[in-house]
Amino acid sequence: MATLRYLPLAQVPQWLDGLAKSYTVFAPAREGSAVVYRPRAEGSMPELTARPTESAKHVVFPRAHELFSFTYKADPAVVGKRDLTLTQPQDPTPTVVFGALSCDARGFFAFDPVYDGCGTKGLAKDVYYLKRRQNTALVVLACRTALATCFCNWTGGSPASREGADVLATLVNDGLVMEALTPKGEELVSGLAEAGAEQGAAAEASHTAAEATMAPVPGAPLDPKAIADAVLARFDDATFWQAESAGCLACGACTYLCPTCYCFNITDESNGISGVRLRSWDTCMASLFTLEASGHNPRTAKANRLKNRVGHKFSYYPSLHGGRFSCCGCGRCIKSCPSSVDIRRIVQNALAAANVKE
Amino acid sequence: MATNTAAAPQRPSCDASTPNPYMPYLATVVEVIDETPNIKTFRVVLQDADAMKSFTFQPGQVGQLSVFGFGESTFVINSPPTRMDYLQFSVMRTGENTQALHNVAAGDTIGVRGPLGNSFPYESMKGKDIVFVGGGIGMAPLRTLLLFMLDNRKDYGKISLLYGARSPQDMAFSYELPEWLGRDDLDCVLTIDREAEGWQHKVGLIPNVLLEMAPSANNCVAITCGPPIMIKFTLQALEKLGFAPEQIVTTLEKRMKCGIGICGRCNIGDKYVCVDGPVFTLAELKEIPNEL
Numbered sequence: 342m343a344t345l346r347y348l349p350l351a352q353v354p355q356w357l358d359g360l361a362k363s364y365t366v367f368a369p370a371r372e373g374s375a376v377v378y379r380p381r382a383e384g385s386m387p388e389l390t391a392r393p394t395e396s397a398k399h400v401v402f403p404r405a406h407e408l409f410s411f412t413y414k415a416d417p418a419v420v421g422k423r424d425l426t427l428t429q430p431q432d433p434t435p436t437v438v439f440g441a442l443s444c445d446a447r448g449f450f451a452f453d454p455v456y457d458g459c460g461t462k463g464l465a466k467d468v469y470y471l472k473r474r475q476n477t478a479l480v481v482l483a484c485r486t487a488l489a490t491c492f493c494n495w496t497g498g499s500p501a502s503r504e505g506a507d508v509l510a511t512l513v514n515d516g517l518v519m520e521a522l523t524p525k526g527e528e529l530v531s532g533l534a535e536a537g538a539e540q541g542a543a544a545e546a547s548h549t550a551a552e553a554t555m556a557p558v559p560g561a562p563l564d565p566k567a568i569a570d571a572v573l574a575r576f577d578d579a580t581f582w583q584a585e586s587a588g589c590l591a592c593g594a595c596t597y598l599c600p601t602c603y604c605f606n607i608t609d610e611s612n613g614i615s616g617v618r619l620r621s622w623d624t625c626m627a628s629l630f631t632l633e634a635s636g637h638n639p640r641t642a643k644a645n646r647l648k649n650r651v652g653h654k655f656s657y658y659p660s661l662h663g664g665r666f667s668c669c670g671c672g673r674c675i676k677s678c679p680s681s682v683d684i685r686r687i688v689q690n691a692l693a694a695a696n697v698k699e
Numbered sequence: 700m701a702t703n704t705a706a707a708p709q710r711p712s713c714d715a716s717t718p719n720p721y722m723p724y725l726a727t728v729v730e731v732i733d734e735t736p737n738i739k740t741f742r743v744v745l746q747d748a749d750a751m752k753s754f755t756f757q758p759g760q761v762g763q764l765s766v767f768g769f770g771e772s773t774f775v776i777n778s779p780p781t782r783m784d785y786l787q788f789s790v791m792r793t794g795e796n797t798q799a800l801h802n803v804a805a806g807d808t809i810g811v812r813g814p815l816g817n818s819f820p821y822e823s824m825k826g827k828d829i830v831f832v833g834g835g836i837g838m839a840p841l842r843t844l845l846l847f848m849l850d851n852r853k854d855y856g857k858i859s860l861l862y863g864a865r866s867p868q869d870m871a872f873s874y875e876l877p878e879w880l881g882r883d884d885l886d887c888v889l890t891i892d893r894e895a896e897g898w899q900h901k902v903g904l905i906p907n908v909l910l911e912m913a914p915s916a917n918n919c920v921a922i923t924c925g926p927p928i929m930i931k932f933t934l935q936a937l938e939k940l941g942f943a944p945e946q947i948v949t950t951l952e953k954r955m956k957c958g959i960g961i962c963g964r965c966n967i968g969d970k971y972v973c974v975d976g977p978v979f980t981l982a983e984l985k986e987i988p989n990e991l
Contacts, residue, residue, distance in 0.1 A: 408721045411767040425725060425767065425808045449710075455961055457711035464974055465720035465959040471713035505710075573968070576988045604963030607721075607956045611768030618721075618767070623962070631964050633954045634772070634793035637927065639967075639990050649966070649990075657969035 343527065345544070347536035349516040354386050357439060360529065364437040364478070367400050369393045378438065387440050389482060389512060396448060396600035396671060397441040401473045405621035406430070408469070408607070412615040423614075433473045437529065439510075440482045444493050444671035446505035448600025449474065451658070451667040455603060459661070469620070478525045481506035482517075485547055487555040490672030492685055495558050498670055500551035511544035518544035559689065565664050568688055571695035572656040575648070581694060582644035585651075585687045588680035591643045593624030595674035595682070601654070601667045604630075625650050651687050720959050723765050723810030724750055729785055731805055734871035735864075737792045738836055739801050742778075742785040743811060756780055757818030758844040759950065759978045763958050764788055765810030769799035773955045775840040775977075776814065779847035786811065789839045789871060815958040816977050819844045819922065819948060828856040830914045832933050834863050834905050834925025838871055840950050840977075841924055845885075852884055859886040859914055863905040863929075867895050888912060906932035909940075916941035922948045927991070934981060944982035951976050951984075951991070967991070 348356055360366050367378045368387035375394040381387065407430045416422040438445075453474070454460055456467040483501035484491075493499060503509050507526030510517045518536050521527040536544075575581045596602040606623040610616050623630060626646050632638045640646045658667035668684070675683050726743040734740050741764075745751040756776055765771040772794075778787035790800050803809060821844060829848060833841040841860075848855050860879065864870040870889070879887040890901035890908045901908050905925070914921070921942050923933045930949060937947050953965035953972040960974035968988040970976070 413767075422806070423808070427722065427725070427810075429719065429722065453711050459960060462960075462974075466711075466713055466717050467959075467961060468713050468717050468719045469721075471711055471717070474710060475712040573988075576968070576990075603961070605956070605961075607771060607962070609765075609768050609770050616768050618765075618771075620721075623964075625963060631954050633952065634797065639953070645990070652968070653963075653966070657966065660969045 343521045345536035345541045346519040346521075346530050346533035347516055347540050348510075348519055348530075348533050350389075351515075353517070354384050356533070357381060357387070358383055359532075360437055360439075364435045366437050366439060367397065368439040378441075381439070389440060392484075392488065393440075393442065394673070394677065395598050396673065397438045397445045397479070398448060398600050398602075400436060400438050401449060401477050402452065402470060402603065402622075403473075405619050406469065408618045408620050410615065410617045411611075414614070433476050436473070436477045437480060438477060439480045441479045441506075442484060442671065443481050443500065443502040443504070443506065443509075444491075444498055444669040445600050446479045446481050447493070447496070447498050447502060448669040448671070449505060450665065451601035451662075451669070452603050454662050478507040478523075478529060479505065480508040480510055480519075480526075480529065483509060483511040483544075483548060483551065485512060485551050487551065488672060488676070489556075490675040491555065491670065492558075492672055493670035494555050495563055495685070496666050496668055496670040499548075500555065501548035511547050513540055513543035513547060516540070520544075560692075565659060565666060567695070568666075568692060569656040569659045569664075571691040572652055572688065574695050575691050576652070578694070579644065581690070582648045583642075585690065586642075586644040586647040586682070589626070589643050589647055589682050590680055591626045591628070591646065592679060593626040594677050594679065595684075596624040596626055596650070597622060598673040598677050600669050600671055600673075625653075647682075647687075651684060651691075654684075655688055720812070721957075723763070723771075723812045725808055726786070726811045728803055728805050728807050728809060731803065732874075734789060734873070735869050738789055738871050739792075740777075740787060740789045740871070741800070741803065741809075742787050743809065744785050745811065746808070751783075754783070754786070754814075756814035758821055758847045759816070759818035759840060760814035761816045761958070761977060762786065762788065762811050762813030763815065763955075764790070764796075764800060765812070766796060766799035766803065767810060770796040771810070771812070771956075772796045772800075773815070773958060773973075775843065775950070777839040777842045779843050779850060781847055781850035789836065791836045812958060816973055817975065819978050820980075821847065824920050825854045826856065826918075828915070828917075828919040829858045830919060830921040831858075831860040831862075832905060832909055832921060832923040832925075832937075833860070834929040834933075835865070835869065836871060837923075837925030837929070837950075838862055839924075841922060842872060844922060849882075849885065856918070857886065858884065859888070859912070861888045861890065861905060861909055861912060863890040863892070863901075863908065863925075865892045867891060867898055904932070905929050906936040909933060909936045913940060916943070916946060920946050920948060924950045937981075944985055945980055947981035948978060949981065949984070950978050 368381040413423045456470040458464045458466045509520045654667040725746045730742040732740040774788040956962040965972040
C-alpha cells in the first residue's frame with residue numbers, strides 16, 4: 342500500500358488552490374438545494390458532507406461540447422464560390438475532480454470500452470472522450486454511510502471502493518486521509534504530510550463502518566448472467582414493461598444523473614457563415630431519441646423506452662462487455678426520480694418473472 | 700458477482716495519431732441528378748486527392764453526409780467500389796438535413812464520413828444465383844451490389860432484378876433501366892403499383908410480381924430492400940418460394956448519429972445497426988429481439 346497522507350480539513354482550500362495552478366479543479370458545491378460538481382472557486386471549501394445530486398460524469402463527458410467548428414469564406418477570385426474550413430477544438434487541460442464518489446469513478450468503466458473502440462471489435466475511438474479521460478484525475482471521497490437508494494454492492498462496488506480512483510480520500514475527525522492509488526494520484530498528494538498510524542486506522546475503520554451500512558444484496562451471491570437473461574426474457578412481455586413504466590414521466594432525469602448513461606446527440610448550430618457541430622447529452626427516455634425521418638419510431642411508448650434503458654444496462658451491455666453491468670449502483674436514478682421508478686425493483690421483478698416461468 | 704468484481708480495467712487513452720472519427724472529409728459535389736420528385740442523387744469527390752485515391756469500401760457500406768449548419772444523416776454509397784470516379788449517394792427528401800442536401804448544387808462542398816457499417820456478404824454469394832428485389836429508394840443499396848456483380852460478372856450465376864416503385868415517376872435510376880433491361884446477363888423486371896399511361900412493364904405489388912417470377916431458391920441468394928411494408932411481404936413471398944432465412948439478405952434503417960456504435964440510438968438489443976448492420980440475413984434478424 343502506498344504511503345498514507347493526511348490533509349487537515351482547514352488546509353483543504355489552500356491545497357486545492359495549489360492544485361489549481363496546474364489543473365482545472367472540479368469539486369462539489371451547493372447550488373440551490375442540489376450539490377453539483379463545478380469548477381471550484383478559489384479559496385472555497387468543497388461540500389464534503391451532503392451527497393452530490395449529480396455524478397462527476399460531465400467533467401469527462403461534458404453536457405455539450407464542440408466536435409469542430411466550420412467557417413465559410415467567399416473566394417475573392419471566383420464569384421459565388423465559398424471555401425469551407427473545419428477546425429477542431431483545443432485539447433482539454435489537465436483536470437482534477439476532488440470529491441468524486443466511488444460509484445462515479447467506477448461509472449467511467451462503463452464508458453471506457455464503448456468509447457475506446459470496443460476492444461477486439463476495433464471500432465473507431467472517441468478521441469474527445471479519451472483525451473479528457475486520460476487528462477482527468479479522480480480524488481474519490483469515501484462514503485461514510487450508504488443511503489437507502491445505494492446499491493453499488495450489486496455491481497461489485499463498495500462505499501470506499503478504490504476502483505477507478507487515483508486517490509482515495511477518507512474523512513476522519515478533522516481531516517482527510519489520502520491514499521494515492523496511481524502514479525497520477527501520487528503526484529497530487531506527494532506534497533502532503535504522512536498520516537499517523539492512528540489516522541490510517543481511523544480511515545480503515547470508517548471504510549468498514551460504511552460497508553456495514555450497505556443493505557445486503559438480495560439473494561446474494563448475485564448472478565449477473567441470470568439477471569441479464571431474466572431482463573432479456575421479458576423483451577416481448579409488454580404487460581411487464583407497461584406496469585414497470587406506469588409511473589414514468591419520461592423526464593429523463595435518470596439518464597442525466599446516471600454516471601454510466603453515455604448516449605448523445607449531434608447537432609449543428611450556425612450563425613450565418615460560421616458555426617459549430619456539437620455533441621450533447623441525449624436521453625433514451627425521450628420519444629424523439631429514435632424517431633426516424635420517415636415518421637417511423639421503434640420506441641414510441643415509454644414502456645419500450647424504459648425497456649431499452651434497463652435492457653441496455655443489465656443485458657445488452659453485459660453481453661458485449663464481459664458481463665459487466667452498465668450500472669454502478671449509485672442510486673441517483675432512484676433518488677431523483679419524480680415518480681419513484683426503482684431500477685432495482687425492475688431487475689428483481691424480471692428475476693421473479695423468470696423464476697415463475699421455470 | 701464474479702464478473703463485476705474482476706480486476707478494474709485499465710483506463711483507456713489515445714494519442715495525436717488516433718484518427719478523429721467525427722471529422723468529415725470535405726467533398727465537392729460534381730453532379731446532382733433529379734431522380735424523382737423527392738429523390739436526388741449526388742456524385743461527390745473528396746477534396747483531398749490522396750484521401751479519394753485511398754478511399755476503399757465494400758458494397759453495402761454507408762456514409763454520413765453533412766450540410767454544415769444543418770446536420771448529418773446516413774446514406775448508402777450506391778456507386779460500387781469498382782467505379783471510383785466519384786462516390787454516389789441518393790437522398791430522399793424527408794427532413795431538415797435532406798432538404799438542405801436537396802438545396803446543394805454542383806460545385807458546392809459537403810461533408811462525408813465513411814465508410815461505415817458492414818457490407819453485403821458478396822464473397823459467400825460467389826457461384827450462386829442472385830435475386831435482387833428493390834422497392835423505391837430501397838433500390839439504392841441494391842444498385843451498389845448489382846453493379847459490383849455486373850463488374851465481376853463471371854463470379855456469379857444467374858442475376859435477376861425485380862425493381863418496383865409506386866409510379867414511373869417514382870422510379871430512381873430511370874436513365875439506367877434501358878441498359879439493365881437490354882443486358883442478356885441480367886434478368887430485369889420492373890413493376891409499378893397502379894396502371895400508368897405508356898408503361899410497358901409489370902403492374903402489381905412487388906411481392907405478387909415476385910411470386911409470379913418464381914425464382915428457384917436452389918443455390919440462390921435473395922437481396923431485398925425497400926419500405927418496411929414491402930419488406931414484410933417480400934420476406935413472406937421469398938419464404939413461400941422456398942428461400943431459407945440464411946438465403947435472404949436485407950438492410951435495416953434506424954435513426955443514427957455517430958455511425959460508429961457509440962451514441963446509442965440504433966440498437967436492437969445488443970446489435971447496433973450502424974456497426975453490426977445495416978446488412979443482415981433473415982436468419983440473423985430472427986435471432987435479435989423484435990424491435991424494428
